[in-house]
Amino acid sequence: MDKILRIDMGASGGPKCTVSDLGEYAGFGGRAMTSAIVSKEVPPLCHPLGVENKLVIAPGLLSGTIAAMSGRLSIGCKSPLTGGIKESNAGGQPAQVLARLGYAAIVLEGKPAGDDLYKILINKDGIAIAVDNSLKMLPNYDLVAKMKQEFGEKICCISIGPAGEMKMNAASIACTDMEQRPTRHCGRGGVGAVMGAKGVKTIVLDDTGMPVRTPNDPEKFRDANKRFVEGLMKHPVTGQGLPTFGTNVLTNIMSEAGGYPTFNFQQGSFAGASKISGETLAELEKKRGANPTHGCHRGCVIRCSGTYNDNNGNFLTKQPEYETVWSHGGNCGIDDLDAIAMLDFLDDNIGVDTIEMGAAIGVAMEAGIAQFGDAEAAITMVREVGQGTYLGRILGGGAAVTGKVFGVERVPVVKGQAMPAYDPRAVKGIGVTYATSPMGADHTAGYAVTANILKVGGYVDPLRSDGQIELSRDLQIATAAVDSTGMCIFIAFAILDQPETFQSLLDLLNACHGLNLTGDGVVGLGKKVLSMERDFNARAGFTKDHDRLPRFFSTEKLAPHQVTFDVKDEDLDKVFNW
Amino acid sequence: MHIIVKLFATLRNGRFEQDVLHLADGVSVQHVVDMLSIRSDEAAIIFVNGRHADPEAPLSDGDTLSIFPPIGGG
Numbered sequence: 001m002d003k004i005l006r007i008d009m010g011a012s013g014g015p016k017c018t019v020s021d022l023g024e025y026a027g028f029g030g031r032a033m034t035s036a037i038v039s040k041e042v043p044p045l046c047h048p049l050g051v052e053n054k055l056v057i058a059p060g061l062l063s064g065t066i067a068a069m070s071g072r073l074s075i076g077c078k079s080p081l082t083g084g085i086k087e088s089n090a091g092g093q094p095a096q097v098l099a100r101l102g103y104a105a106i107v108l109e110g111k112p113a114g115d116d117l118y119k120i121l122i123n124k125d126g127i128a129i130a131v132d133n134s135l136k137m138l139p140n141y142d143l144v145a146k147m148k149q150e151f152g153e154k155i156c157c158i159s160i161g162p163a164g165e166m167k168m169n170a171a172s173i174a175c176t177d178m179e180q181r182p183t184r185h186c187g188r189g190g191v192g193a194v195m196g197a198k199g200v201k202t203i204v205l206d207d208t209g210m211p212v213r214t215p216n217d218p219e220k221f222r223d224a225n226k227r228f229v230e231g232l233m234k235h236p237v238t239g240q241g242l243p244t245f246g247t248n249v250l251t252n253i254m255s256e257a258g259g260y261p262t263f264n265f266q267q268g269s270f271a272g273a274s275k276i277s278g279e280t281l282a283e284l285e286k287k288r289g290a291n292p293t294h295g296c297h298r299g300c301v302i303r304c305s306g307t308y309n310d311n312n313g314n315f316l317t318k319q320p321e322y323e324t325v326w327s328h329g330g331n332c333g334i335d336d337l338d339a340i341a342m343l344d345f346l347d348d349n350i351g352v353d354t355i356e357m358g359a360a361i362g363v364a365m366e367a368g369i370a371q372f373g374d375a376e377a378a379i380t381m382v383r384e385v386g387q388g389t390y391l392g393r394i395l396g397g398g399a400a401v402t403g404k405v406f407g408v409e410r411v412p413v414v415k416g417q418a419m420p421a422y423d424p425r426a427v428k429g430i431g432v433t434y435a436t437s438p439m440g441a442d443h444t445a446g447y448a449v450t451a452n453i454l455k456v457g458g459y460v461d462p463l464r465s466d467g468q469i470e471l472s473r474d475l476q477i478a479t480a481a482v483d484s485t486g487m488c489i490f491i492a493f494a495i496l497d498q499p500e501t502f503q504s505l506l507d508l509l510n511a512c513h514g515l516n517l518t519g520d521g522v523v524g525l526g527k528k529v530l531s532m533e534r535d536f537n538a539r540a541g542f543t544k545d546h547d548r549l550p551r552f553f554s555t556e557k558l559a560p561h562q563v564t565f566d567v568k569d570e571d572l573d574k575v576f577n578w
Numbered sequence: 579m580h581i582i583v584k585l586f587a588t589l590r591n592g593r594f595e596q597d598v599l600h601l602a603d604g605v606s607v608q609h610v611v612d613m614l615s616i617r618s619d620e621a622a623i624i625f626v627n628g629r630h631a632d633p634e635a636p637l638s639d640g641d642t643l644s645i646f647p648p649i650g651g652g
Contacts, residue, residue, distance in 0.1 A: 236622070236648035245587055247651030252586050256644045258628045269628075274595075278651070279587060304651070322651045447652055454650050455623055461630065493650045560628055 001029075001064060001104045001213060005127065007120070009198045010051060010110030015118060015129045022104055027513075029061030031087040032484035032529050033105050034076025038085055039532040044540035048080035048190070049167055049197040055108040057098070057158065057203070060486015064099025064213040065221070067508050068229050070486045071095045071297030073158075073175055078540070079189035081169040081356070081398055082415040082440040085536040087483065088191050091296035091305075092175030092184035093156035093205075095486055098122075100207040112199040117165070121151060123206040135201045137162045139349040139386070140174045140182035147204050148180060157182065159202035161351025164192030166388050168396035169416075170356040171196065174348065177296050177305070183318040184296050187353035188442060189417060190398075216514035224507035229301055231501030235494040237456065242304040242490060243293045247322040249278035250421070250449075255330070257453055258560045259426035259462065261419070262330045263372050264362035265412045268426050268558045272335025276325050281337060282306075289313050302490055308341045317345035320354075323443075326421035327358020332365055333372030340375075343382055350386035352396060357382060359399040359418030367406035410552050415440035415542070424549055425558040425565045427452050427462045432472035432567055436547045436575045438533035444489055446476035450496060457496030465567045473575050477526035480533075484525060485509065527578060534576060544573050579603050579639035581610070586646045589616060601637070608633040610643060622648040 004025065006018045022028075028036050034056040046052035055077045062070040073095035079086035098106070101122055112118070117136050121128045135143060140161045147157055156176045163171040171192030174182035186192075215221035232238045241249055254260040255273035262270040274280065282292040288309040295303040306319030320328075320340055328334060328343040347354045361378050364370065369391075370377030384392030394405050399418040403411030412419040417440030424431025429448025437445035448471050452462035460467040482489055487505070495502040502519070509517050537546075553565040584596045593614060601610070611621045611633065623646040624631050637643065 237650035241587065241647065241649040242651065245649070245651075249587055249649045250651040253623065253644075253646055253649065256584070256625055256628055279590065443652060449652060450650070453623075454648075455630075456648075456650060459630070463629070489652075490650070 001059070001099045001102055003102055004105045004107060005103050006107045006109055007129070008110045009108060009112050009118070009200065017127050017129070025104070028484065029063070029104065030058055030072065030074040030484040030486050031076070031089065031480060032525060033058035034074045034087050035085060035529055035532050037105065037107060038076045038078065039536040042078050044078070044536055046078060048078045048083070048194060051111040053078050053194055053197070055191070055194045055198055056105055058105040059095040059099040061484060062508060062512055063095040063486035065215055065512060066212055066299065067225050068232065068299050068301045069488045069491055071299060072483070072486050072488055073098070073186070074483065075173055075186040075191045077191060077194045080167070080193045081190040082417050084415055084440065084540055084542055085438055085533045086189035086191060087439065088186035088188040089483060090175045090184040090186045091300070091488060092177050093297055094158050094175045096298055097156050097205040097207040099213055100210040101205065106203065108195070108198045108200060111197060116199060117201045118199050119201055120203045122203065124209040132201070137165060140351055141349050143202060144176055144180055144182050147202060151204055151206065154208050155204050155206045156180065157202050157204055160192045160195050161349060162386050162388065163351045163396055164196040166393070166396065167193040167196045168352065168385070168393065169193060169398040169401065170352045170360065170396050172351050172353050174351055178298060181318065183348055185348065185353070187355065189439065192351050215512040217511040220511035221508065224504050224511055228501065228504040228508060231494050231498050231504055232301055232491065235497060237493040238302050238490060242302050245278035245282050246292060246304050246306050246319050248281050248320065248325050250322045251277040251325060252279065253453060254422065257426065257462070258558070259423045259453065260326070260330055261412070261421065261423045263333050264331060264366045264410060265423060266410070268423050269560060270330035273330060275335040276329045276337055276340060281319065284337060285309070285319065292319060300488070302488065304490060311338065317341050317348065320344040323421050324354040324358070327355050328361070328378060331358050331362045332378055334375045334378060336375050339379065342379055346379070346382045346386065350382065352385060355420050356398045356418045357385070357395070359412060360395045360402040363399050363402045363408050363411055364395060364406060366410060367408050369406065411550060413441060414549060415546055417441050422449055423558055425553055425563045426561055428465055428565065428567055429460055429462065429468040429471045431549060431553070431565050432468045432572065432575065433476060435549050435572050436472065437476060438530065438537050444479065446472045446479055447489070447492070448472050448475055450492070456493050463561055463563055468567055469571050469575055473578070476530060476575070477523055479526070480529035481522045481526035484529060530576065547572050579637070581637055582642040583610060584642065584644040586644070587649055588647050589620060589645055604636050606633065607631055607635050607637065607643060611645065616645065620647050621645050
């Protein structure tokens with residue numbers, strides 16, 4: 001993993017590849033790599049869909065090795081949704097495969113002059129780029145089926161659906177899982193629209209004939225990995241809770257805590273929560289012969305994903321994640337798991353972010369386009385996104401666009417990006433992260449739900465403003481570092497609580513790269529990533545006034561606890577003072 | 579007094595999802611946890627009326643007690 005592949009999609013005579021060594025980007029992986037290249041090379045004032053933007057695809061520092069959980073792929077660019085820097089990451093197979101093919105990054109540059117659509121094949125023999133207009137407007141599942149016919153069963157795909165081709169703000173980039181299903185998405189920020197603007201439908205990867213990456217010190221690496229896996233298995237969240245119930249185990253606890261945004265952030269708990277909870281979902285999956293315990297990539301030992309069958313026992317979609325069950329469920333007043341699973345399938349197939357999509361529909365329901373709770377109307381709306389009708393294009397523009405078009409005041413976005421499944425009034429730490437993350441409202445950027453609700457990594461009362469700035473700061477720094485390793489963020493549950501598991505992660509990094517990183521070094525990496533991202537945003541025109549929640553969170557009390565978001569503006573401005 | 583008790587995830591195994599318990603006035607959360615044979619490390623997250631509570635917290639008539647094992651997601 002010692003080279004960078006650049007593809008100039010706008011070169012005269014057709015796309016042109018250049019392979020270089022890492023140069024000044026040596027030592028970076030994942031989010032650190034994407035944010036370093038974007039902040040250095042992309043003009044901050046460029047149009048996100050224009051010739052000057054770049055789409056950077058990077059496996060993490062540990063991807064492609066035998067290290068457990070190292071399969072996250074980072075994709076970065078200037079975001080068409082937020083106008084700021086973006087890193088969105090996903091599981092699935094591509095990170096491992098790309099790393100084994102030797103690439104620390106693929107950079108899509110320029111823009112083709114015509115409207116041809118390209119497919120890119122990368123394998124041990126090199127890179128082949130071809131026009132294939134037969135792929136136009138193919139949904140992700142159909143696209144992957146076609147690529148398997150053409151290139152065999154050993155491939156994995158990075159692809160966009162119709163939403164990416166239509167350059168919608170909510171467009172995602174799909175990554176195939178171990179069963180070659182396009183179910184793991186770099187969802188946030190409209191990265192799919194940027195890939196669409198580059199004219200690239202899919203990047204097909206095949207690592208046949210390529211070895212597993214060899215660490216600098218294989219023996220120390222194996223030992224560290226063993227301790228790392230033991231730590232993950234020992235912790236009750238990563239060893240038991242996540243594999244048994246998946247991420248959707250959060251539905252009940254968030255609703256009980258009064259922090260579950262319901263009816264487009266009008267109230268904090270949902271009467272239908274139990275019907276769509278992780279407990280109910282896992283039971284239904286087992287009853288229908290599906291699998292509630294499944295890993296999304298080779299080397300995953302937590303196995304929080306799963307499969308969902310329809311009532312005839314046929315595969316419908318992956319096990320919908322908590323955020324999806326919330327956005328299409330409680331946020332829209334829908335308590336029907338089959339409808340939510342259909343929405344999950346449609347989102348994956350069309351290639352849109354499930355959070356942005358559910359939030360946009362919630363805003364549309366508030367505007368009276370449909371009634372809260374009308375599952376059929378929600379399904380029709382997502383189908384319209386795939387068809388590119390006028391309504392579909394508005395919704396595919398995201399929650400902020402939808403709110404503006406329909407004249408809605410209660411629009412839950414920061415920097416134009418929709419909030420996920422935790423109300424910042426009742427989970428104030430996550431509110432600080434939503435407000436200040438360079439990514440826009442993003443729960444994963446500093447997941448304060450850990451200490452606020454789950455009592456992992458300490459406890460900070462979610463209903464009070466005390467301690468939330470420090471909590472969010474520390475988590476944003478740690479996350480920026482973890483996002484650079486290729487590690488799944490769920491390892492955080494174990495490394496926050498178990499010092500020896502954190503040490504084993506350090507040992508993995510050191511044995512892999514021949515380093516002597518300490519905890520301070522990891523903190524330093526996280527700060528460096530955040531600083532690059534904030535610097536890009538500042539040059540793109542963002543100020544401290546963009547690090548704020550929408551006004552209604554300060555003025556409308558949230559039931560049942562009757563709370564507002566009351567962290568002071570001057571305190572929000574201290575998050576990045578280190 | 580009457581307390582509504584809700585159990586979640588693995589704590590439901592061999593127990594219940596939701597029940598109303600009749601208890602002596604002023605008993606603590608820990609009393610209910612013991613009564614239901616839930617190990618202390620299994621009762622990782624405790625809410626009384628949707629707010630975090632300690633095991634020693636006394637209960638009052640009409641309270642809703644929610645008990646969760648260690649869980650996470652997101």
